[in-house]
Amino acid sequence: MVTGVGVDLSHISTISEVKGFCGNDQIEEALTGCDLVIIPAGIPRKPGMTRDDLFKINAGIVRDLVQSVAKYCPNAILNIISNPVNSTVPIAAEVMKKNDCYDPKKILGVTTLDVMRAKTFVAALRPEDIKDVTMCDVPVVGGHAGTTIIPLLSQVTPKLSKPFEGEELTALVTRIQNAGTEVVDAKAGAGSATLSMALAAENMATSCLRAMSGEKGIVECAYVASEVIPELAFFASKCELGENGVEKVLGCGEMDSYEKVQVSNAVAELKSSIDKGVEFANA
Numbered sequence: 282m283v284t285g286v287g288v289d290l291s292h293i294s295t296i297s298e299v300k301g302f303c304g305n306d307q308i309e310e311a312l313t314g315c316d317l318v319i320i321p322a323g324i325p326r327k328p329g330m331t332r333d334d335l336f337k338i339n340a341g342i343v344r345d346l347v348q349s350v351a352k353y354c355p356n357a358i359l360n361i362i363s364n365p366v367n368s369t370v371p372i373a374a375e376v377m378k379k380n381d382c383y384d385p386k387k388i389l390g391v392t393t394l395d396v397m398r399a400k401t402f403v404a405a406l407r408p409e410d411i412k413d414v415t416m417c418d419v420p421v422v423g424g425h426a427g428t429t430i431i432p433l434l435s436q437v438t439p440k441l442s443k444p445f446e447g448e449e450l451t452a453l454v455t456r457i458q459n460a461g462t463e464v465v466d467a468k469a470g471a472g473s474a475t476l477s478m479a480l481a482a483e484n485m486a487t488s489c490l491r492a493m494s495g496e497k498g499i500v501e502c503a504y505v506a507s508e509v510i511p512e513l514a515f516f517a518s519k520c521e522l523g524e525n526g527v528e529k530v531l532g533c534g535e536m537d538s539y540e541k542v543q544v545s546n547a548v549a550e551l552k553s554s555i556d557k558g559v560e561f562a563n564a
């Protein structure tokens with residue numbers, strides 16, 4: 282459940298929760314009239330699993346829920362949280378296409394938690410530059426699994442007096458990429474990062490709602506339909522949000538050579554995850 286603080290969240294429907302205690306007739310009631318639908322439904326990882334291991338179960342859950350969205354609120358903006366995000370977002374897009382209500386601006390894979398983690402770790406390592414983590418920004422691009430999570434540490438704001446380099450850089454990138462796995466391992470079978478995901482979802486939903494109500498200049502990283510990497514129909518990068526979802530995909534900005542290699546190395550895995558989602562939705 283999302284609570285509104287300083288913003289009216291009354292249009293949010295956390296449909297996994299609705300599904301948790303009711304049947305399809307209540308899904309209709311929950312979705313009808315919704316402007317923004319957050320989908321966190323599905324099973325979480327257990328230690329030893331990749332996010333892609335969740336595909337077998339979560340792909341069908343997301344497909345069916347998005348089918349209901351197409352039926353009851355086809356103009357809603359979707360925030361997709363269920364893993365594997367790299368595949369569930371393409372699934373959502375295909376379902377909307379099949380129902381003649383696809384708008385690429387309106388489907389956003391939630392990668393906000395990667396940005397929150399990157400900011401937190403950067404602030405902890407550079408307290409002399411970052412007194413307040415909320416004032417720090419770290420774009421995270423690519424996707425939401427393993428090495429497809431690519432923090433652009435050369436673009437941290439405020440500008441760092443000592444940039445990350447060498448072993449410190451690689452250790453930090455690895456920590457950000459494995460942060461979800463760290464939580465899964467620590468919870469030892471009891472789930473994944475449910476609470477921090479809820480905060481990330483609330484941040485993203487609030488940004489969407491502010492933009493939907495006309496506020497300008499709201500920028501969030503999200504995994505969306507994009508042309509940033511020509512081979513990839515979906516890619517996470519900075520997006521300017523607007524009244525209808527993604528107003529403009531802003532892309533990766535000026536990356537350094539290390540980041541460019543990381544992006545290039547992620548292309549094959551992202552392509553395969555996207556193709557897998559598209560094939561599943563059309564099977």
Ligand SMILES: NC(=O)C1=CN([C@@H]2O[C@H](COP(=O)(O)OP(=O)(O)OC[C@H]3O[C@@H](n4cnc5c(N)ncnc54)[C@H](O)[C@@H]3O)[C@@H](O)[C@H]2O)C=CC1
Pocket residue numbers: 296297298300301321322323324325326335339342361362363364365366391392393394395425472473474475478481
């Ligand atoms: N994108 C991101 O940053 C993150 C994504 N996740 C993903 O979010 C998903 C949920 O994770 P948690 O909330 O931790 O798991 P959880 O087990 O705490 O909650 C999952 C919820 O999904 C519901 N659900 C299961 N099957 C459903 C169906 N067929 N229809 C509707 N609802 C259904 C369950 O009733 C439950 O309420 C997982 O796939 C997880 O990997 C988790 C953390 C971060």
Ligand SMILES: O=C([O-])CC(=O)C(=O)O
Pocket residue numbers: 325326332364394460461462464465473474
């Ligand atoms: O790691 C997981 O399975 C859940 C997730 O996506 C995250 O915490 O980033």
